[in-house]
Amino acid sequence: MVDGSKTDLLGSSYLLYDWTQKLKIDVPLESIEANFDHFITLRNLIHQCFQDFAYKREIDPNHLQAVNDFIRQFGIYPQIRPEPTNFPSLSYESKQLNSPLLHHIVQSFFEVISQKKILDRLKPCENDDCVLLFLDKSKNKTRRWCSMTICGNKIKASRFYYRNRHPL
Numbered sequence: 001m002v003d004g005s006k007t008d009l010l011g012s013s014y015l016l017y018d019w020t021q022k023l024k025i026d027v028p029l030e031s032i033e034a035n036f037d038h039f040i041t042l043r044n045l046i047h048q049c050f051q052d053f054a055y056k057r058e059i060d061p062n063h064l065q066a067v068n069d070f071i072r073q074f075g076i077y078p079q080i081r082p083e084p085t086n087f088p089s090l091s092y093e094s095k096q097l098n099s100p101l102l103h104h105i106v107q108s109f110f111e112v113i114s115q116k117k118i119l120d121r122l123k124p125c126e127n128d129d130c131v132l133l134f135l136d137k138s139k140n141k142t143r144r145w146c147s148m149t150i151c152g153n154k155i156k157a158s159r160f161y162y163r164n165r166h167p168l
């Protein structure tokens, strides 16, 4: 939510590029522009699965299948590579889709969706005006908002306001 209206924070290739910069992911803007539609399609498919789990604690098999169809459509496949540490690394590649960032997103999705202890920490933000999901990494799994500075403070401020306007 931005200024009270639902806003897509990745609504253009430049906004997506900006997001990668904030996360210190090195991706050229040209690569993002060339693959922008695929990013948004994949984001929406993943969001659908994560929303199922965050709200209902079970994922519609059709939503998982839609991600599988995307992966199959673009021929994305796993590769195991040797590393100097002797622990091989797993990465994803595609001959049809030249976008390491897209492959990395697929890999991250698999990591979250296939590990119960990570997926169990997926939650919706408790601010009703917010559509974001987050991974609760707190020790006791008690985190309630996507961001304390944005949604947490907003809710606390509104409760404080309500209490003071409507004393019990």
Ligand SMILES: [Zn+2]
Pocket: 125, 126, 127, 130, 131, 132, 145, 146, 147, 151
């Ligand atoms: Zn939020």
